Amino acid sequence: MSRLLSEEEYRKTKAFKIRRWYRGEKDPYLGKVEMKPQKPFTEDIKTQKQRIHDEAILRRNIYDIEHNKKLQIFSKFYKVVSIVFVFTLIAILLYVVSYLPPVGNAANPDNNEVASKYIEDGMKDTGAVNIVTGMILDYRAFDTLGESNVLFIATCTVLILLRVDNRSKKKEEEENDRLYEPKNDIILQKVAFFLVPMIIIFGIYVILNGHLSPGGGFSGGAIIGSGLILYVNAFGFKKIERFFTQKTYKWICFVALLFYCLAKTYSFYCGAHHLETGIPLGTPGDILSSGLILPLNICVGMVVACTMYAFYAMFRKGGF
Amino acid sequence: MGGNLLANYGEAVAMILFGIGFSNLLLQKNLIKKIIGLNIMDTATYLFLAEKGYIAGRVAPIVVDNVTSVEAYINPVPSGLVLTGIVVSVSVTALMLSLTIRLYRKYHTLDMDEISTMLKKEEE
Amino acid sequence: MEFIRNFPFFSILLSLGSGVLTSIMNKKTARLWNTFILAAITVMSAVLFVYMLEVGEPYTFMMGHFPAPWGNEIRAGVLEAGMALFFCLIMLFSLKGGQEHIDAEVEETKVNLYYIMINLLLSSLLALIYTNDLFTAYVFVEINTISACGLIMITQSGRTIEAATRYMIMASLGSGLLLLGLCILYDITGHLLMSSIKQSILYVYAQGTYNIPLIASIGMVVVGLAIKSALYPFHTWLPDAYGYSTVSSAAILSSLVSKGYIFLLIKIFFRVVGFDIIVDSKIVNILFVFGLFGMIMGSVNAILEHDIRRMIAFSSVAQIGYIYMGLGLGTTMGIVASIFHILSHASTKSLLFVAGVGLTDASGGSKKFEDLTGSGFRNPAAGIAFTIGACSMVGIPLFSGFISKMLFAEAAVQNSLAKMLPTMICLAISTVLNAIYFMKTVIRLYTPASKKVRKTQAGEAAAVSMREHPLYHLALLCMVILNVLLGCCSQPIVDWITSGLSMFG
Numbered sequence: 001m002s003r004l005l006s007e008e009e010y011r012k013t014k015a016f017k018i019r020r021w022y023r024g025e026k027d028p029y030l031g032k033v034e035m036k037p038q039k040p041f042t043e044d045i046k047t048q049k050q051r052i053h054d055e056a057i058l059r060r061n062i063y064d065i066e067h068n069k070k071l072q073i074f075s076k077f078y079k080v081v082s083i084v085f086v087f088t089l090i091a092i093l094l095y096v097v098s099y100l101p102p103v104g105n106a107a108n109p110d111n112n113e114v115a116s117k118y119i120e121d122g123m124k125d126t127g128a129v130n131i132v133t134g135m136i137l138d139y140r141a142f143d144t145l146g147e148s149n150v151l152f153i154a155t156c157t158v159l160i161l162l163r164v165d166n167r168s169k170k171k172e173e174e175e176n177d178r179l180y181e182p183k184n185d186i187i188l189q190k191v192a193f194f195l196v197p198m199i200i201i202f203g204i205y206v207i208l209n210g211h212l213s214p215g216g217g218f219s220g221g222a223i224i225g226s227g228l229i230l231y232v233n234a235f236g237f238k239k240i241e242r243f244f245t246q247k248t249y250k251w252i253c254f255v256a257l258l259f260y261c262l263a264k265t266y267s268f269y270c271g272a273h274h275l276e277t278g279i280p281l282g283t284p285g286d287i288l289s290s291g292l293i294l295p296l297n298i299c300v301g302m303v304v305a306c307t308m309y310a311f312y313a314m315f316r317k318g319g320f
Numbered sequence: 321m322g323g324n325l326l327a328n329y330g331e332a333v334a335m336i337l338f339g340i341g342f343s344n345l346l347l348q349k350n351l352i353k354k355i356i357g358l359n360i361m362d363t364a365t366y367l368f369l370a371e372k373g374y375i376a377g378r379v380a381p382i383v384v385d386n387v388t389s390v391e392a393y394i395n396p397v398p399s400g401l402v403l404t405g406i407v408v409s410v411s412v413t414a415l416m417l418s419l420t421i422r423l424y425r426k427y428h429t430l431d432m433d434e435i436s437t438m439l440k441k442e443e444e
Numbered sequence: 445m446e447f448i449r450n451f452p453f454f455s456i457l458l459s460l461g462s463g464v465l466t467s468i469m470n471k472k473t474a475r476l477w478n479t480f481i482l483a484a485i486t487v488m489s490a491v492l493f494v495y496m497l498e499v500g501e502p503y504t505f506m507m508g509h510f511p512a513p514w515g516n517e518i519r520a521g522v523l524e525a526g527m528a529l530f531f532c533l534i535m536l537f538s539l540k541g542g543q544e545h546i547d548a549e550v551e552e553t554k555v556n557l558y559y560i561m562i563n564l565l566l567s568s569l570l571a572l573i574y575t576n577d578l579f580t581a582y583v584f585v586e587i588n589t590i591s592a593c594g595l596i597m598i599t600q601s602g603r604t605i606e607a608a609t610r611y612m613i614m615a616s617l618g619s620g621l622l623l624l625g626l627c628i629l630y631d632i633t634g635h636l637l638m639s640s641i642k643q644s645i646l647y648v649y650a651q652g653t654y655n656i657p658l659i660a661s662i663g664m665v666v667v668g669l670a671i672k673s674a675l676y677p678f679h680t681w682l683p684d685a686y687g688y689s690t691v692s693s694a695a696i697l698s699s700l701v702s703k704g705y706i707f708l709l710i711k712i713f714f715r716v717v718g719f720d721i722i723v724d725s726k727i728v729n730i731l732f733v734f735g736l737f738g739m740i741m742g743s744v745n746a747i748l749e750h751d752i753r754r755m756i757a758f759s760s761v762a763q764i765g766y767i768y769m770g771l772g773l774g775t776t777m778g779i780v781a782s783i784f785h786i787l788s789h790a791s792t793k794s795l796l797f798v799a800g801v802g803l804t805d806a807s808g809g810s811k812k813f814e815d816l817t818g819s820g821f822r823n824p825a826a827g828i829a830f831t832i833g834a835c836s837m838v839g840i841p842l843f844s845g846f847i848s849k850m851l852f853a854e855a856a857v858q859n860s861l862a863k864m865l866p867t868m869i870c871l872a873i874s875t876v877l878n879a880i881y882f883m884k885t886v887i888r889l890y891t892p893a894s895k896k897v898r899k900t901q902a903g904e905a906a907a908v909s910m911r912e913h914p915l916y917h918l919a920l921l922c923m924v925i926l927n928v929l930l931g932c933c934s935q936p937i938v939d940w941i942t943s944g945l946s947m948f949g
Contacts, residue, residue, distance in 0.1 A: 093335035104376035124388075154411030
């Protein structure tokens with residue numbers, strides 16, 4: 001093949017290997033990367049026939065287009081009406097937008113005394129450099145309390161639907177999950193070994209700096225949650241059970257949410273009766289400043305991290 | 321037709337997306353596509369709110385160099401509303417996805433009409 | 445500030461905190477703790493109600509260190525305190541009436557999750573009643589929706605999960621519209637606090653610059669809340685959800701959840717937009733027309749049903765049509781009639797559901813009409829209670845339904861001819877239709893069953909005696925007393941509603 005080298009020496013060079021890959025003559029992964037042998041999917045002939053028969057009957061009952069004239073007319077009517085409806089809705093909304101005040105204008109109705117007080121006195125009243133964090137966790141803290149409870153109640157509903165409490169069913173789910181778990185995948189484990197600590201440290205940084213820079217409890221919690229999910233994917237559920245079990249989850253969520261409710265009760269009570277809360281505001285720009293905002297960010301961050309991981313574990317296995 | 325349609329082109333796009341998401345949620349038969357429609361609808365609302373807060377020539381409301389004059393920052397209120405809205409949207413999506421998983425495990429289909437027919441058959 | 449003024453704030457945060465506490469409890473502790481918290485909040489609301497009647501003026505409570513447009517606040521007046529007391533009572537009676545069924549139908553490990561849903565539903569209802577801020581209302585509307593979904597699907601049968609999915613789809617449509625309407629309203633006015641928005645809207649309306657977005661945003665908010673409270677064309681999720689869930693959930697959902705949204709709508713009418721602007725903008729006419737349709741079509745569908753729970757659920761659709769018709773009349777008298785009908789319907793519907801489950805239990809658990817023949821004799825207390833509920837629904841004097849129909853007719857008479865004639869005609873037609881299916885059921889309950897049926901039934905379910913189910917009979921008795929109270933002593937209640945409404949704006 002080559003004019004300068006002999007045949008054997010050419011086979012050892014990189015150019016030969018690239019050319020061989022380019023022509024598709026040999027698969028470089030075969031025999032080098034561990035792949036789980038897939039069991040060929042075989043279905044019992046009887047159940048297959050039964051399934052096809054059932055599906056056909058079902059389709060015929062619902063979507064019996066050829067024989068059912070009423071259904072034909074209805075489906076045409078439905079398509080026409082739905083397209084008309086969509087276009088009407090979008091047209092009405094665009095008509096409304098054309099009458100709204102222009103974007104970017106400083107004299108809009110919503111740039112009024114409310115927004116100016118937040119910007120001018122925000123750092124002084126709340127101690128937070130990030131005005132938006134000061135607004136949602138101090139001025140309008142009741143909304144954020146409601147929002148944390150939305151997350152809490154959504155987690156409870158997912159637990160109702162997907163948590164498996166029966167012992168034997170739990171074992172069955174674990175065995176099913178182990179069939180699909182990519183264990184001992186070397187690339188994933190090596191990469192996760194570096195990435196997971198960095199992700200978790202970055203998440204903690206975002207939470208702690210919520211009042212100084214963009215971030216806060218919700219974003220930081222989501223980052224930590226994704227770090228945990230990466231860990232589970234790389235190393236398996238057995239390893240994460242060493243430090244994160246069902247009990248950990250229950251107690252972290254309980255303590256964090258209870259602290260949030262109690263702290264906010266104290267703060268609202270003092271505010272409504274014009275008492276001093278006794279929590280120092282510190283100097284803006286320090287980490288330990290802005291009164292209650294830092295502890296609340298930490299609580300919210302922990303709850304969100306556990307919730308993200310709980311969603312993943314529930315969807316995959318029905319348990320931790 | 322008022323004159324601000326081209327000046328508010330961001331909001332116009334948000335409304336088009338809202339209409340698309342709303343009609344998906346209402347008219348699609350597949351459950352997963354309905355949930356995607358819900359997400360598109362919520363994202364369109366956040367785009368609308370983000371456009372609301374913007375004031376030309378100013379920066380995000382994080383105090384830099386102790387400058388606390390109103391002229392320097394955009395309106396912080398819509399950003400707070402978006403934060404709350406995102407969490408609500410995530411919660412509703414998680415709930416609807418787990419409902420879909422349970423329905424699929426029981427009836428092996430994602431189509432709401434088929435599920436209703438199967439339920440009617442179970443009764444008889 | 446007196447200590448009593450803290451009570452609205454305490455009620456909301458107590459129920460939120462108790463929801464969090466219930467997450468670590470087991471089944472029995474959760475039930476006892478939940479009863480205790482519900483009783484405590486009922487007592488607090490009763491004390492607050494008496495206090496507000498004395499004081500006679502609403503007050504605002506700052507939630508945080510910063511006053512109104514910059515921070516949150518809640519506002520309590522005569523109307524809100526009374527509604528809170530009423531909602532707590534209905535929730536307490538429904539829970540106690542259906543308690544044995546909760547123990548039987550829900551998995552052991554998930555009972556505490558059910559009580560978390562109840563606690564958070566209570567906190568969101570109280571927050572919707574007391575709030576003075578539009579965005580807080582949106583967040584608590586979401587909590588309301590998600591906890592109602594949790595209540596529907598707690599039994600995890602195929603029917604309930606499908607009903608919960610349909611409910612979530614419709615509710616998400618409503619929430620999306622509500623949020624977008626809120627954002628456009630914020631854009632035009634620049635405030636999120638209800639009282640400030642009202643002043644801005646008066647200014648904007650007088651100037652005429654942003655009229656079209658104003659009407660559009662109000663329309664979107666109204667349609668969003670109407671979708672969530674099951675106004676006629678959007679009611680498809682209702683029969684499945686109420687018909688197949690456990691009985692406490694059905695009673696609480698039909699009495700309280702939809703009514704919370706309607707109360708928020710009335711609050712938006714009075715406190716955000718101003719009643720005159722709403723009537724000018726002709727949005728009330730749309731609500732009126734759909735309310736009329738709902739009244740008729742709900743009853744027609746109920747007549748065609750074979751299942752007692754689904755029949756009661758369709759009758760709910762008709763009653764919500766009544767309430768929207770009252771809202772659509774466009775006068776203060778109409779709103780007073782609607783609010784009285786909210787109270788009357790809540791007490792009657794929960795009574796019907798709890799009594800209905802006693803009848804189905806005495807018939808071996810079947811809900812079909814053929815099997816319910818003669819069950820009034822097998823379970824006498826439930827039979828009498830069901831008859832009283834049915835009489836109230838039809839509008840027989842002495843019970844609360846009669847007073848609400850009379851109030852609707854009075855409100856309609858004060859109106860123009862264009863609205864008075866359809867209202868009177870539809871009231872008459874729907875009363876006749878209600879009588880058809882309710883009286884048919886009551887007659888069937890008291891028809892002695894054939895001998896063969898009686899033998900099989902007696903083997904399966906012995907007559908339900910008072911000693912075995914004391915809590916159930918106590919709950920039934922309390923609900924009957926509430927209903928008769930609303931029917932007989934209605935004049936003070938109507939006076940209370942009228943005076944509360946005048947301070948509501």
